[in-house]
Amino acid sequence: MYEILSSISSVMLVGDSGVGKTCLLVRFKDGAFLAGSFISTVGIDFRNKVMSIDAVKIWDTAGQERFRSVTHAYYRDAHALLLLYDVTNKASFDNIRAWLTEIHEYAQQDVVVMLLGNKADSTHDRVVKREEGEKLAKEFGVPFMETSAKSGLNVELAFTAVAKELKHRTMKEPDEPKFQLQEYVNKEVRTAGCCRS
Numbered sequence: 001m002y003e004i005l006s007s008i009s010s011v012m013l014v015g016d017s018g019v020g021k022t023c024l025l026v027r028f029k030d031g032a033f034l035a036g037s038f039i040s041t042v043g044i045d046f047r048n049k050v051m052s053i054d055a056v057k058i059w060d061t062a063g064q065e066r067f068r069s070v071t072h073a074y075y076r077d078a079h080a081l082l083l084l085y086d087v088t089n090k091a092s093f094d095n096i097r098a099w100l101t102e103i104h105e106y107a108q109q110d111v112v113v114m115l116l117g118n119k120a121d122s123t124h125d126r127v128v129k130r131e132e133g134e135k136l137a138k139e140f141g142v143p144f145m146e147t148s149a150k151s152g153l154n155v156e157l158a159f160t161a162v163a164k165e166l167k168h169r170t171m172k173e174p175d176e177p178k179f180q181l182q183e184y185v186n187k188e189v190r191t192a193g194c195c196r197s
């Protein structure tokens with residue numbers, strides 16, 4: 001147990017309140033969707049999961065502004081950040097720039113950041129196109145995919161991709177080629193409505 005915990009990667013979920021951070025974590029950890037009433041995270045919470053690639057400790061942060069000072073303290077210990085917006089909420093997408101500024105301010109310089117457009121199952125309520133997410137991610141040089149905590153779309157992939165990147169960084173032989181995170185994501189990603197199993 002100690003060995004697992006000593007090599008554990010720390011992944012933090014960040015983004016506006018209500019974008020689905022807790023649901024994404026629960027979907028990944030337990031394979032279930034938290035339907036029903038929305039209970040906002042207070043401060044910070046975490047769960048551990050042992051994946052085939054590595055063990056990860058996932059920090060679920062509160063999106064509400066009033067808890068921001070609590071979460072700032074945890075940024076520097078994060079190896080990877082999954083930054084979420086909600087495809088049905090334009091403001092959460094517009095706030096991504098502010099989140100990235102905050103990440104640059106508080107997180108480690110070499111932190112792995114991945115942008116996730118969550119709630120991709122909500123076709124009727126969608127207000128942010130996948131292309132807009134792709135464009136923003138390209139602008140900031142971060143990998144991107146859409147996810148759904150409800151359907152499970154790309155949830156495992158989001159965590160697997162960052163875990164692979166982190167593992168590669170620590171285990172890499174000097175002459176080994178760099179792991180191409182975006183290429184891996186592009187190859188593995190599924191789009192909403194797609195029926196591949």
Ligand SMILES: Nc1nc2c(ncn2[C@@H]2O[C@H](COP(=O)(O)OP(=O)(O)OP(=O)(O)O)[C@@H](O)[C@H]2O)c(=O)[nH]1
Pocket residue numbers: 015016017018019020021022023024034035036037038039040041042061062063064118119120121122147148149150151
């Ligand atoms: N349709 C749909 N609804 C989702 C999805 N993920 C989360 N939700 C719903 O969105 C609401 C907010 O989800 P949470 O996971 O609590 O949001 P959060 O980002 O953790 O919010 P804070 O804790 O306040 O920061 C809940 O009502 C969820 O049921 C998704 O992928 N699809």
